[in-house]
Amino acid sequence: MNSTLISSIKKDYLNKLAEQKKRIDGRAFDEYRKISIETNIVRKAEGSARVKIGNTQVLAGVKMDVGEPYSDSPESGVLTTSAELIPMASPDFEAGPPREDAIELARVVDRGIRESEVIDLDKLCIEPGEKVWIVFVDIHVLDYDGNLFDASSLAALAALSTAMVPAERFEMGKDYPLPIKEPPISCTFVKFNKAIVVDPCLDEETIAEARLTVATDEEGNIRAMQKGLSGSFTLDEVKKVIKASIDNGARIRKILEDAVGRDHGKKN
């Protein structure tokens, strides 16, 4: 995602601002851009959501199918997450099979869903060893102005939270909501010129030395982490990032709950 070029005059400007505790778009270091979530916008999908964080726009769609389970987990459904950095989203994205950036993005989103057990895969078993539900989460990046990790995770969670299992299509009774649990929320930070800022816009992401994504749950526990880029963090910085993730995570969780209907996940 970082093949974007940036002029050195802009880079100097961003670095100078950072020394004065300022950012290019006027935000505080710990401030997100405006987040908006719309759900159920694709009729053909079992669940879908469009998330905007500032100018960044991501569309996630959930499709479900019936298939065979993996032999090492015969009583569990299957979850597959993929991400496409389509050339629509940025002049620097190219068509073709997913490159390492798209694969890292998909895997980080996948881990956020899988390891936190947002979807109870055991509930998606139809006939042990024979038939299970397969859940496809597809991330479509539409407009890229930084912070795809948070936008994509949020879009995936919102799409899953509103997804209906298409039982009718497979003649297995009525459609019902996909059983999901309280999700952990990812917050991404980048570091440049000794400053650490949350929710980087593209300019900040382009000059970033290091990136850290932390997913935290309702109780304030850490559920997933991913460090990226070639710079480093001190232990102290990591601790500060975790603290800020918990604070921001609580705020974003509220936005997600409002968008998908507060009790959707708890009913099941």
Place this chain on the structure above:
Amino acid sequence: MKSDIKLIDKEGKRLDGRKRDELRPIKIEVGPLYRADGSCYIEWGGNKILAAVYGPREALPRHIQHPLRAVVNARYNMASFSVEDRKRPGPDRRSTEISKVISEALEYVILTEQFPRAMIDINIEVLDAEAGTRCAGLTAAAVALADAGIPMRDIPVACAAGKIDGQVVLDLGKEEDNFGEADLPVAIAPRTDEIILLQMDGHLTVKEFDEAIELAIKGAHVVSELQKKALLAKYAVAKEVKQ
């Protein structure tokens, strides 16, 4: 394809209540994307499609450059969740063909000779699909090109006609596409009515074809007005206020 479904009732109404020469509802929005040089979002019946334009910019890799004009690259892509059964991501034979005919149609109206060695990329993303995506996609792409400020002879526009239950109708819907007898997508340059995209599958007599293409061109002119209205809504200069 034979089926028991009646696509037109006794009063001449279609499954979704339309008359034979009526379009599905269409909504066009100019410039929904931030990064793209030009963009357009279209809802056409149940279709939801985004188009984005990048360029003109240096054509890369170098060997695709044309010394006298720009190359026009449209890329039609369906989101994996846009159809009933999940589509595997990435291009297939169908989308490759559609990309090619749309590129060729758009190339005709773009003043490519003004931009030697450059390329103009047009991305068409089908987010939700329901019959007639190539027409809706081309229509959106044309608006995105205008939004990007790319010089064109005309703003192209597309619309389909077809045959269902033995009758020629405008703009096939989902069931009509699946169970109808013919589909005829057409794109035109509306100022001159030159045909820049034409495909057909099914079965039409010559007389039916004449009727269908006339209907499609008429429909395209209606859509053309919607394109212009959407562009004016974004770009019309506000009336000067007296100081």
